[in-house]
Amino acid sequence: MNAVPVITTSDGFRLDSAWHPGGPSAVVLAHGITGDLTEQGLFVTLAEKLVAAGFSVLRFSFRGHGASEGRPRDMTVAGELLDLSAAVSAAASAAGGPVSVVASSFGAVSTTLSLATLPVRSVVLWQPVLDLRRTFLEPELPRGIKLYSDRSSLRDKGFFDIEGRFELGAPLFEEFTRLDPRAAFLAAEAPAFVIHGDADEHVSHDIARATAAARPGTGWWSVPGDGHGFRRRGPEVIAATVRWLASRAG
Template sequence: MTMNLVSFYSNSSLLSGAIHYPKLEQNKQYPAIVLVHGFVGSKVGEHRLFVKAARYFSEKGFIVFRFDFRGCGESEGDYSDVTLTNQIHELQSTLDYIEEIPEVNKEQITVIGHSLGGAVASLTASIDNRVKQLLLWSPVANPFQDITRITGLLAVKKAAKEGVYDYQGFYISEQFFQDLKRHEPLLSVASYKQPVLIAHAEMDEDVPKGNAQLYFDSLKNRQTKTDVFYIAKADHTFSSYSFEHQLFEKSSNWLEEVLQKNEVQLLKQPF
């Protein structure tokens, strides 16, 4: 397995990314996974969650792409530039980049979003048919309520008064908070027609575990595969090797099952 560091543009902003490759065979294409980080996060993740996830999935035969949103990690900009709307556009720019990798099978692109990244992933999947599978890890379901539960409502008031709020070294803008109110991922994701897996930390201290059921309820009336599971005793970032292993293993097994089913269906189609 190998990893390449890359840079790519979303509008005029240069974003930082990393591609993890499985052992490649000549003239073969591979399913791809895009990892989407959350609020004030980065492509590394708490306790290197996304690095570990990328290595795990690449060993299973996936090309894995992790990246930093604008104002995060090693990407250009400041967090004061961040809005949920902008992050949707940036995820779509990431999909543009992924599609140009010769070894990627464009019909097998999966997006995995954690926390606020789960909301971004859901909103993007509902408008972009390139997302063939969607996995949500402890996802934000009600952006304004869920994020202000973390920052506190005082942050909203100070941002409204001063333009920005200093949250642990990140400037959060008034526009960021107002933009959160514009988006309803639970309503948007209901129109998504592809398979969805929702995984939530049972002891999540940041994002309510009830969000998993909210997403499931939004999706359950579709004919497409929708599943939910919980990691017992896990916190929001799945911060133990045991929690990580359960999360990665169950996500990988689910993905392999979905992809195998899709291959069988393709073989059954008349030519």
């Protein structure tokens, strides 16, 4: 793995990144909320497999995550859109060819909202957040209900505390009231593959399934028995992702 120039966004944030050189086609990996460029190890393994299949890979941490600049409580979707744009540009410049994106969980928000403007050849969405209201504002699944039902700290402290390990600011929750990743995904034409565990306790499998079914040119795999994070069948998810991206590159 060789280093790449530090990614700096258009509004001046330096993002931590890791570059895995391979072929001229590049894949950018976009992690979920509270995560970082490793995505609990899944992105490290995925990068290795993609390089073996002939791709170059860029992993990065969104602002306020990992070793990237910024505070967690200051993160917004608007900021993550700038981060993803900078990452895609860096990958295209370094590899020289087309860029695809693999986005996990909340990483799918900036990815889907960017599809109308970013030069992306194809996307793979892992367990994607496509409905912000039903995930965060009016959570329907057990993990979401536990984490987000009581938002009194937004009023009392000015930020939302996730289990003492990550702070989200009020501007992010305001964005949740008006942004629609699902509509953006349905309106875009980029080929896509959606993978979601049918036992996901945090992000809706049913919303992802219905959205994939309603969208032309979209593959779908419901991963039996797996929850959020693909802890049971991660290697199979990675293998399926590599196969699909390789099929699009041919």
